[in-house]
Amino acid sequence: MLLFKKIARNICFIISLLFRAFTEVHKSRILCMSYDFTKYSCNPKYITEYLLQNCPDEYEIYWCFKKGISIPQLPYGIKTVRWRSLRYFYIVNTSAFIFSNFRLGKFGSYLKKRQGQRYIMTWHSSMGIKKIEKDVENTLSIEYIEAAQYDSSMCDLILSGCRYRTEVIRRAFWYNGEILEKGTPRNDALFQSSLDIKDKICKKYNLNPDVKFLLYAPTFRKDYNLEYYKFDWKDVQCVLQQKYKEIYCILLRLHPNFLNNPSFDLTKHLNDSVVNVTNYHDMQELLAISDILVTDYSSSLFDFALLYRPCFIYSTDVASYDRGTYLNLNTLPFPVATTNEELLNNLSCFNSEEYINRMKYFNSQVIGTYEKGEACKELYNWMNIM
Structure with a gap:
């Protein structure tokens, strides 16, 4: 089977070289892909929609998806192609x-x-806690390292959302080329009105638009152990209602990897005020409508920080987490809890003014954010220079 796979790969590469030899580059043609050709999402999505809105006749835009992937209601103007087809x-x-x-x-x-x-x-985060690429080289497969090095050798540009991420790219991405330090395209959405997005999501999940939303978005664990994610939903809702005199609905967004593991079922622990939105296609839209974020090691921390809304770290496995982190959790501006009791206390004692001051310092001085809501525009300008 392994030999057959190698032969098939090499045949496909030879076919691709033949197309390269007998075709020409179309100056207005764009090809996009996201998350291993499985989603219409993240930075390539926001770049696409910026181009469709601001220069609809300038580019011919293709998206590539694997066989069997169905993306409903792609925006008008996008053409699709199946990965590894002729x-x-x-x-x-x-x-x-x-x-x-x-x-x-x-x-x-x-x-x-x-x-x-x-x-x-474009990568898939503006900044992250978890160490990545060459910084965790000893945990990566030879196959991944070779793919990453080949990828970097082709790169003409990598996007960076902050000074800290630029340093990581230079050190750990096997890359010495140009970096566009103008922000992350997907975060442009966080600088715009979210009313239409909220209306769309509330209709999809039959939610009351007048309540507040807490988004619980933990990241992935290899062993799928439920203990990492157990959450006292009702107690959290009670604390928030007492503090803010508002009703809170909890949105649960698990890592997309969980969708591929039917044995993992956290939904049996949910109540009527908790809605599972794991299958929602766009994390940025969920962030945009949320009033509070609770997560652990997710890069969504740094995206949500741009909104200056309350964000809490709930990480029950700090001592055993084997991925490695760039920043000690306790040095971040977000309140940290390792137990449900600590999380409830952090929610109850949260001081908005102190938090905003910490966030402003962190964004400007610690990570040096480049985010201004104009990343797509700046990338378009770079494309025109090319």
Whole structure:
């Protein structure tokens, strides 16, 4: 089976090279992909929608998806292509701009970039707690490292949301090229009105738009152990109602990896005031409508921080977490809890004025944010210079 896989990969790469040899790059063609060709989301989505809105006739935009992936209601103007089809080999070799939020290895993209093509790595976070790439090289597979190095060798540009992330890119991405320090496209949405987004999500999940929303968005654990995620929903809601005199609905957003593991079922622990939104396609939209965020090691911390709304870290496995972190949790501006009791206390004692002051210092001095809500515009300007 392994030999067959290697032979199939090499045949596909040869086919791609043939398309490269007998075609030309189309200067107005764009190809986008997100999360291993499985989603219409993240930075490539927001870049696409900026271009469709601001220069609808300037580019021919393709999105690539794996076989069996269905994306309902793609915006008008987007064309689709199936990964590893003959048409994919044609489009990937004739696109002037290629956007991806994940690593495109030799046998992920089947691309040998040529003159006239620009590959932009958007990545999938503006800043993160968890160590990544070369900073955790000893935990990565040889296959991933080779794919990452091949990907970086093709890159013309990597996007950065803050000074701290730029330092990580320089040190850990096997990359010495240009970095656009103008923010993260997906975070542009957090600088805009969220009323329409809230109305859309409330209709989808039959939610009352007049209540407040707490988003609980823990990150992934390899062993799928439920103990990491247990949460006293009712007690949290009671504390919030007592403190703010408002009714809170809890939105549960698990890591997308959990959707592929039917044995993992946290929903049996939910009550009527907790709504499972794990299958919602856009995390940024959930952040935009939420009044409070509770998470652990998720990069959503730093996105939500741009809103200066209350954000809490709830991490029950600090002592055993094996991924490694760039920043000690206790040095962050977010209140940290390792038990439900500590979380309830942090919610009850939260001081908004002190928190905002800490956040302003953290964003400007510690990580040096570049986010101004104009990342897509700045990237478009870069494309025109090219």
